[in-house]
Amino acid sequence: MPSCPPEAARRCATSPILLGDYKTDPEAELERPTRISLIDTETAKLRLVDLGTSYSFRSLGRGPRGEALVLGTNGTLHVIDPETGKVDMKIPVVGEWQEPLDWQQPRPTLFVRDHTAYVSEPGKRPARRRHRIGQEGQVRDPAEEHERTLRRRHRP
Template sequence: MLGDYKTDPEGILTSVSLIDTEAETIQIVDIGSQYTFRNLARGDDDTALVLGTDGALRVIDPTTGEIVRTAPVIDAWEVPEEWQQAQPAIKVMDGMAYITEPATNELHVVDYTTGEVWKSVELPQTPNEMVVVSG
């Protein structure tokens, strides 16, 4: 499992937790940037994906906790004061990460195995919530 890991009384998140339910262990990984709950995803290959406020996507090996790749995707952004406000979000399907950038009304499709931004599209509205479906 991938989860956030809050130790800061102000709620600032900079570490994630990798939880092995079989071994009943938890590994903490400092990603070196802030993030929010909308910035966590699991890759199709079980990797942990975290989008930081620096605009970079981190790919974490769930076994070792090592950040194996960091790829710039969007411009740096700030965590909004109210969690309901639009903020970048990440979802994964079929080997691609879909990342919203509310500041520019864009959606970026990223091959997280290479870090390449495959495609970016402008959206007619500011994205806030997102679900990715096939078909």
């Protein structure tokens, strides 16, 4: 299940809200859900958030302040407030993709460490895209920032 960044471990460990996938067909060989679940363990309430796109089991993570992160098959990273279920941000990070039938086949994957969300995109260059999640929740792409800096330095 999703990991919690080390500096947010206390917040995540004490958060009563769990992030989970939400599948409804136990007979499906491959179900492509479009809703995630936010489960409040104190009130035993389930909140469903419809993303409007599917995702895979490797698409779920938690941000530095406990926000829910979901990489959709539309190539967008969805940043969700776990308290309200509101999608606060939609960040395009990779191209559109489809979950393969074989669960062992490569697909874009989300991994979060500290303030950085890493999204792999197998078979594409760059092999890894990073998005830094700042203190106020803003998201920056370090590769784009570096590119802008280089363009400014090398203007004629």
